[in-house]
Amino acid sequence: MKPLNKISMFLCFLVLTSCYESLDLNQLDDHVSKPVLTSSLTYFTLVSAQFFDSNGIQQNSISDSTQFKGFENSYIRDNLVKIDFNAEIKNEFDREVSLQVDFLNNSNNVVYSFTTILVEKEDLNFKFLEEIEIASHPTILNTTKVRISTSIENTGTQMNPNDTRELVFKSSVTLFIESSI
Known part of the structure; x- marks a missing residue:
């Protein structure tokens, strides 16, 4: 017998007598996919001059809204279980700042309002x-806009509109999704 035939016969013997286990594809029915997605939400920098109107009168609050399209995706809407809202704030101002973050629907109605964020004066590393x-x-899940209202403490002393100190706000959302196959 040729050596090649011996090797072929040995391989055939191994293949035919090898152990095997039947596959249980029903295990996939119990599988849950749990992706975690993080995305920036909004970022802004404010200086003292932005708290003054066109007549030079100090306003103690500023508010702005931005579009939010994160929940337009049906996969996210149908499988989202938790959201983490993270914010990092640097307050160089010489007064306390409070921020109110609201999620709004198409009609500008509040669908979720976050706990008011209070940042002490000159706190350069605040996390929320x-x-x-x-x-x-x-x-x-009906959110289409995010409104952030920023208020400065009224100390009785007007801010200097030429002051270069800043309030920096950075935020992100982390989406926790669970879906079955």
């Missing part, structure tokens, strides 16, 4: 986290 369980707050 709020966790939202979708099961407890399902209307948050």
Whole structure:
């Protein structure tokens, strides 16, 4: 017998007598995919001059809204279980700053309002986290806009509109998704 034939026969013997286990594809029915997505939400920098109107009168609050399209995707809407809202704030001002973050629907109605964020004067490394369980707050999925209102403490002394100190706000959302196959 030729050596090649011996090797072929040996390989055939191994293949035919090898152990095997039947595959249980039903295990996939129990599999849950849990992706986590993080995205920046909004970022802004304010200086003292932005708190003054065109007549030079100090305003103690500023508000602005931005579009939010994160929940337009049906996969996210149908499978989202939790949201983490993260903010990092640098307050160089000589007064306390409070920020109110609201999620709004198409009609500008508040669907979720975050705990007011209070940042002490000259706090350069403030961090904020709020966790939202979708099961407890399902209307948050109707969010189409984010409104942030920034208020400065009224100390009785007007700010200097030429002051170069800043308030820097950075935020992100982390989406926790669970979906079955």
